[in-house]
Amino acid sequence: MTPPSKELPGSQRPTLAWMLARPERIIGFGLGSGLIHPAPGTWGTLMGWLLWWLLLGRLSDGWIAFILLVSFAGGCWVSQRCGDALGVADYGGINWDEIVAIWLVLWLLPxxxxxxxxxxxxxxxxxxxxxxxxxxxxxxxxxxxxVMIDDIVAALYALLVAAILIRLGVLP
Structure with missing residues (x-):
């Protein structure tokens, strides 16, 4: 792991300027949603839902699968870079993982x-x-x-419970 970024001394919270300084930070911090406190993970999930409605939801299954794979792989790199820059492996504001995971959920649910x-x-x-x-x-x-895989497993849990609720007739 590389030492923390000199741009962000001590335990200071990342700023908009810090995030905008590098493209991987913009992605890692969910286009800025990771800077919102409290609950940056929830804000990332909501950003992912918005992006789904605006960009992904109308694509073919093949394109969505491709985007998910690329977004997961790229997210591993982005999350590593952001974590290295912050000196914290899984800083809460890094929320690209929530975005990719919610895309998986939204893709596979009715x-x-x-x-x-x-x-x-x-x-x-x-x-x-x-x-x-x-x-x-x-x-x-x-x-x-x-950083990425634990959210994918959380998405799989959500899909499993939703499938059970659909099968039991609780959900349409």
């Missing part, structure tokens, strides 16, 4: 506002409470990959 809202809420619940193996991944994988 479309419609209410179903997507359920997906967003379920994802946030699992991302916050971190049941195993999410908690294990969060504690032991301190790299860009670790």
């Amino acid at each position: 479309s419609g506002f209410w179903m997507q809202l359920v997906g967003v809420v379920l994802f946030r619940v699992f991302d916050i409470i971190k049941p195993p193996p999410i908690s294990w991944l969060d504690r032991h994988c301190k790299s860009g990959f670790g």
